[in-house]
Every structure is written in structure tokens, then in C-alpha cells.
Amino acid sequence: MFKVLVVDDEPFMIEGWKTMVDWHGCGYELCGTATDGEEAIASIKASSPDLVVTDIRMPVLDGLGLIRAMKEELGVSAKTVIVSGYSEFGYAQEALRYQVDRYVLKPLVAEEIHRVLLELAGPLEERRLAEASAGREELAAAAAAIVGVLKQGGAAAVAYANRLLGTDRQSRCRLLLAESTLGRAGGEALDSRLGSLMEAGFRQGLRAFAFEETPGQAGLLVLDEAEDGGEFEARLEEAATRQSWPLHGLALYCSGTACGLDSLPELLGQARELRRRAMFGRRAGVHLFRGARTLPEECRPQDVAARAEQLVSAIEAGDETAVRRSVASLLGLLASGDETGEWTAFAASHIRGELLRRFAALEADPAAGSEWTRRLLRESRPDAAEWSRETIEALCLRAASLLAERKSAPARSRAVAEAIAYLRAHVRDKIQLQALAERFGLSPVYFGQQFKRETGCCFNEYVHRLRIDEARKLLRRTDLKVSAIARTLGYHDTDYFTDKFKALTGELPSAYKNKRKGEGYADR
Missing domain, CATH: 1.10.10.60 (Homeodomain-like)
Structure with a gap:
């Protein structure tokens, strides 16, 4: 359907446009009406109609003034139809000067209006297809420019990408990489899932461009990311949980932030590092970059993964003694060489993600909300920026309690x-x-x-x-x-x-x- 805005200062004419014209039958939808040119400009900004039908003589701003403002000030390319009870040649001349598509005389004749609408439908469809094609080409060019910066680098590649994306040295950037943990069978439409994730959890005005850095792996460049790291991470995790990412065999690797497109190779390196340090294997879920880390030599990834799984199993069983013992065992293994506490924080983040996955698996009714998931998200983030044995243990015990509470609820009849x-x-x-x-x-x-x-x-x-x-x-x-x-x-x-x-x-x-x-x- 093409959207139409009708502008006329006479109420009975507006009513005639609503009742006499078979809009849907001609492939249109009447998306709004206005009684003068200024009101019409506000409607055009709000609804972006494909066709504007306007009377010539109106108060405040007449029809020709409206069309002039559309073309010269707003840059709107909507088709236009002038309707007037005056057949003077001067009006027609002025209308032609602003490239009005049709000039119709009052009184309205339904058959004539239908003929005009059908005549304009062809050019409107051609323009819609051309704009869609141009949009796809622009997105493809943007994706190629991003990949060019990542693979080739250099001032020329960055300058070209800046022109296409409308960025500069001050633009804040973040890279997200997504891949299926199920192999190629689960790798379709990753870019659309990334888009759904951004739509589900992030603010108006944030821009993102998809690209494919390697086959089977989708990337997303996020621009103008003004939220601080903690807020971004919290919203990303909540959005991923709402989108059931952990249940669909998908892994999301999220870099830190930096300014300027010349930082993209560094951000890509951060996202790749998240994949490489597979101390817990390629698990579905959200992986957030919190600085470079090196696993202590005494820790084998498989040992860490096994102890983390023991801890999660103890939480699921609701065994407080086993939970405390498993926390001590895991953190004892990580303690060697972890003077900064980075690996402890990373382990806590992983455990938290696994618990969210378990909680999401129990979600039987999305319409009733995920209050218990939100409770875990809210209660499992310590006030300080650091994780300690006490905060991790408290998180695990609280999760065990919440899971037991959820599982003990009577089954739905x-x-x-x-x-x-x-x-x-x-x-x-x-x-x-x-x-x-x-x-x-x-x-x-x-x-x-x-x-x-x-x-x-x-x-x-x-x-x-x-x-x-x-x-x-x-x-x-x-x-x-x-x-x-x-x-x-x-x-x-x-x-x-x-x-x-x-x-x-x-x-x-x-x-x-x-x-x-x-x-x-x-x-x-």
C-alpha cells in the first residue's frame, strides 16, 4: 500500500476524500488529513507519505507553498496532486514549475480520482523498488568498506569508510561478532538476529551496520554508542535473554569501545580473543570483553570448564554445601597467577551467563514476564566493580534459591x-x-x-x-x-x-x- 496525505481546509471535502475514494482498491492507504499547509508539513514529517493531494487555496500556507516547502526545504520526493476549483492557466503554470504530477479540478469525480491514482501507482512502485535496491547497495557498500578497514587498514580505507558511514575520528565504535555453535546448520540469518537484538534492547538513534568478516560469522559495527560499558553490557544481556539467544545455539562476542574507524582492527582483535580463550568451550550466550587476560599456566581449560559445570550442577540441585565447595574449588584453581582478579571476574561472568541460560530454559510464559530472570540480573551485580569469593558465592546461593523456588511452583494445569x-x-x-x-x-x-x-x-x-x-x-x-x-x-x-x-x-x-x-x- 502507498500512503496518502490529503490537505484541504474544507471539512466536507475532507469527508468526500474519505468516503468517495476506494483507496485500498487502488493500492493506497489514507494515512492522514490536514487543513492547511503548515499542519500538512508536520504530518509529512511524521508519516512520510508517498502521495500528497492538496487543495490550492488554503489559509496560512497554500497548496503551492506547501509543495515548494516539500521540494526545497524538506527534500521530500512524494508524488503530488493539486486539486482546485479554479482552472486559471496561472495555477497550472505554477504547478508545473514545481513538477506537480497531476492537476485535478473540483468538483471531485470518483472515477477520475481512481484513474489518477492508478496512473501514479506504476511510477510509485518503480521508485519504491529503486529505493530498496539503492538501500541494499548502500548497505553492501558500507559492509565492504568495514571489511576493507579490517583487512587492509590504512588512511585511504578509513577515509572512504568515514564518507560512507558518516563517521569521524570522534565516533565511538564497538564490534559484535556472532556465530552458531551448531556449525553451518545453525548459521543462517545471523545478521537479522543481531538486528533483532539491537532493536530489542537499545536506545533510539544508535546505528549499526552488518558485515561478514569470515563465512559463517556475522559482524555488527555499532556506532554512536554513548552508554557506559556497564549499562551497555547489562542491556545486552537482558536483550539476549529476551531473544532466547542461549537457547538457539548462538554465541555473541562483544568488544570494548574506541573512537574512530581506525580502531576497528583492535576491536576485532578483542572479539576474536573472546573466541580464542575458550576456557569454557564455545558455549552459546553473550561474551563481553573486559581487557586482555592470560590463563594461568597451572590451569587447563578443560579443568576449569569441569569445575564450572560442577558448580552449576550444584546450584541446580539446590545443595548449599556442594555450592560452597564448588566455588572454593573453582576459585582455588584460578587463584594461581590471578593477582588482578581478572580471571575470577571472567569466571563469575561465565557462571552468571550459564545461570541465565538455565533460567531461560524454564521460561514457559513470556507474556507473564521473566521476573525471576530480572531478579537474578539485578541481584547478581555487586556494588563494587570487582568480584570476590563472597560475591560469587552469594550469587550462586541466591540462584540456587531462585531456581528451587521456580521449580517448586505447581505445574500449569x-x-x-x-x-x-x-x-x-x-x-x-x-x-x-x-x-x-x-x-x-x-x-x-x-x-x-x-x-x-x-x-x-x-x-x-x-x-x-x-x-x-x-x-x-x-x-x-x-x-x-x-x-x-x-x-x-x-x-x-x-x-x-x-x-x-x-x-x-x-x-x-x-x-x-x-x-x-x-x-x-x-x-x-
Whole structure:
């Protein structure tokens, strides 16, 4: 569908555009209306229409002034149609000067408007295909420039990449490498997973470019990364957990930060070092660079890996004595030659990642949230920047307690489990608790109590959460208006939908959509 903005200061004309024209039948969607040129400019900035249909005579800023502002000030290349009740040659001349695509006289004739729309659809589709092709070519050129800096280096390669990426010597950079731990069978679409990861957890305005440094290994150059290291790492881990990375045989190696593209070889070396120091083997999950380390000579990687696995097993078993013993055994092995405590911190980071993987494996209901995973993330990061035996032991004991708490929770009843599956499959339908309870032969009161006991929230709130999750997808992936999304999801009152969306996400639907449209990563 092509997006259309209609601009006219007469309400009955606006109503005519809404009711007389078969927009969808011609391949268009009416994405908005405006009553004068200044209001139209704000709408154009917000929705980026493919076609602007405007009256000539309007207050504040007339139609020709609007088109002039679009072309000369905003640089907008949307197709334009002038509509006027005046057939003077002067208007037509002025319209042609600004390369207006069509000039239509009032009163509106539906057949004539449909013919104009169909005539413009071909050029619009050609331009869309050309822009998509150009976008792919730009991304491919950016990826080649990044690989050129990594493999060849030199001032010329850096200068060329700076021109393509819009960077300079002050641009903060970070490199992420991703690979499958399952071999080539699990290596498809790594760049799209990297993009999803960045979208799931990071701020508006952060830019990222994908590249392939070696076959089967996807890379991501992250630019303008203004968050400090601790915040970046915490958000990366949370995003990876939400995306279930540890469950999909994927490993992510994340470098530190540096300024300027000439630092990329060094950052690549950091990411590669994370792969090389495989003291725990190539495990799925997030690996963060915290400085160069050398494993003490007395430590064999397989011994360290075995003791780390013993510790995790003790945590899963809930055996406090075994946990304390395993912590002492692991740290005793690492103590030799670890004067700075770097290897101890690295071991703690690995153990923490393994625990998150175990917790993610227990996730049965994403809509109910991962509160216990968030609790571990929140409670397992010591106030000081250093890990000690005491903080590691406290982490492991707390994790054992949380895992035991989670495992001891009563299993989800068949009725509630099937109800959740039904809700997910029919999230856009009107669903009532009473009808769903009757489906399973239960009283609505008992079913509602059981549902809240096993999901942690009441039935209606659970349905709202599912619908708002679906709304977020539609806002990111479609050009539907907020009101249309509200109707699609069963909300007949757009204001009520907006209130629910803000209550569950912390922002308005329009702000969420604009922010997601502003974010960029390489495979989008």
C-alpha cells in the first residue's frame, strides 16, 4: 500500500476524500488529513507519505507553498496532486514549475480520482523498488568498506569508510561478532538476529551496520554508542535473554569501545580473543570483553570448564554445601597467577551467563514476564566493580534459591495451558472469560482464580498484555494508523487503547512507532 496525505481546509471535502475514494482498491492507504499547509508539513514529517493531494487555496500556507516547502526545504520526493476549483492557466503554470504530477479540478469525480491514482501507482512502485535496491547497495557498500578497514587498514580505507558511514575520528565504535555453535546448520540469518537484538534492547538513534568478516560469522559495527560499558553490557544481556539467544545455539562476542574507524582492527582483535580463550568451550550466550587476560599456566581449560559445570550442577540441585565447595574449588584453581582478579571476574561472568541460560530454559510464559530472570540480573551485580569469593558465592546461593523456588511452583494445569495457547492464537478476537471457562467445562469464578494463580495476573490484564505485544509488532512492521491497530485488536475506543499501551510500555503508541522508525540497523 502507498500512503496518502490529503490537505484541504474544507471539512466536507475532507469527508468526500474519505468516503468517495476506494483507496485500498487502488493500492493506497489514507494515512492522514490536514487543513492547511503548515499542519500538512508536520504530518509529512511524521508519516512520510508517498502521495500528497492538496487543495490550492488554503489559509496560512497554500497548496503551492506547501509543495515548494516539500521540494526545497524538506527534500521530500512524494508524488503530488493539486486539486482546485479554479482552472486559471496561472495555477497550472505554477504547478508545473514545481513538477506537480497531476492537476485535478473540483468538483471531485470518483472515477477520475481512481484513474489518477492508478496512473501514479506504476511510477510509485518503480521508485519504491529503486529505493530498496539503492538501500541494499548502500548497505553492501558500507559492509565492504568495514571489511576493507579490517583487512587492509590504512588512511585511504578509513577515509572512504568515514564518507560512507558518516563517521569521524570522534565516533565511538564497538564490534559484535556472532556465530552458531551448531556449525553451518545453525548459521543462517545471523545478521537479522543481531538486528533483532539491537532493536530489542537499545536506545533510539544508535546505528549499526552488518558485515561478514569470515563465512559463517556475522559482524555488527555499532556506532554512536554513548552508554557506559556497564549499562551497555547489562542491556545486552537482558536483550539476549529476551531473544532466547542461549537457547538457539548462538554465541555473541562483544568488544570494548574506541573512537574512530581506525580502531576497528583492535576491536576485532578483542572479539576474536573472546573466541580464542575458550576456557569454557564455545558455549552459546553473550561474551563481553573486559581487557586482555592470560590463563594461568597451572590451569587447563578443560579443568576449569569441569569445575564450572560442577558448580552449576550444584546450584541446580539446590545443595548449599556442594555450592560452597564448588566455588572454593573453582576459585582455588584460578587463584594461581590471578593477582588482578581478572580471571575470577571472567569466571563469575561465565557462571552468571550459564545461570541465565538455565533460567531461560524454564521460561514457559513470556507474556507473564521473566521476573525471576530480572531478579537474578539485578541481584547478581555487586556494588563494587570487582568480584570476590563472597560475591560469587552469594550469587550462586541466591540462584540456587531462585531456581528451587521456580521449580517448586505447581505445574500449569491443562486448562490454563490450553487457554493461554488459545489466547495467543486468537489475540485479535473478542474473548471473554466466561466463554473460555465454558470451553473447558469450568465455572468462570474458579477458572479466573486458577488463571491468576498460575500466570500471576488476572484474565483481562493478561489479554491486554498479549494485545499490546501484538500492537507493538504492528507499529514496528506496518504503516497502520493507531486507530486502525486499536480496532484490529478489539479496542473500539482509541483513547482507551492508548492509555493501556502507555500503562504497559511507558510511552504513547505514536511515540513508540516514531522511535522504532528512527532506529536503524544494517538488515532493515
